[in-house]
Amino acid sequence: MKGFLERLQWKLAGMMQGRRGADTLSSFLMVVGIVLLLVSIVPGLDVLSWVALIALAYALFRSYSKNVAARDRENAAFERAVEKPRKQLSLARKAWANRKTTRYFTCKGCGQVLSVPRGKGTLRVVCPKCKTESTMKS
Numbered sequence: 113m114k115g116f117l118e119r120l121q122w123k124l125a126g127m128m129q130g131r132r133g134a135d136t137l138s139s140f141l142m143v144v145g146i147v148l149l150l151v152s153i154v155p156g157l158d159v160l161s162w163v164a165l166i167a168l169a170y171a172l173f174r175s176y177s178k179n180v181a182a183r184d185r186e187n188a189a190f191e192r193a194v195e196k197p198r199k200q201l202s203l204a205r206k207a208w209a210n211r212k213t214t215r216y217f218t219c220k221g222c223g224q225v226l227s228v229p230r231g232k233g234t235l236r237v238v239c240p241k242c243k244t245e246s247t248m249k250s
């Protein structure tokens with residue numbers, strides 16, 4: 113039995129040679145596919161199961177593709193596209209977690225996100241990036 117599992121492991125490792133496996137885009141497509149599959153249970157939305165199938169098939173194709181250069185390019189483009197929303201989401205999460213102690217606002221000069229402690233009255237804030245001065249009620 114142990115020999116069989118070892119051989120299976122070697123076979124799988126050999127099969128993955130030259131393939132990248134799941135990257136960020138493939139993982140994202142997998143999650144989208146599974147979510148769409150669950151949503152498609154709702155009556156009237158059963159068309160979504162086809163979209164889910166396409167997303168899952170494409171994710172599998174990408175994971176097992178031997179054209180690593182092309183898949184890397186797709187993944188890099190995806191990473192660039194989601195960089196900004198991902199940052200905004202992480203900032204929103206941070207702002208929500210610290211909402212009782214910290215007040216967040218964007219600089220009028222450069223759009224940089226700044227923060228001041230809450231409950232300190234009216235504060236004069238100088239942006240560390242562009243030196244724009246603003247007064248802030250904390």
Ligand SMILES: [Zn+2]
Nearest residue numbers: 219222239242
């Ligand atoms: Zn600024």
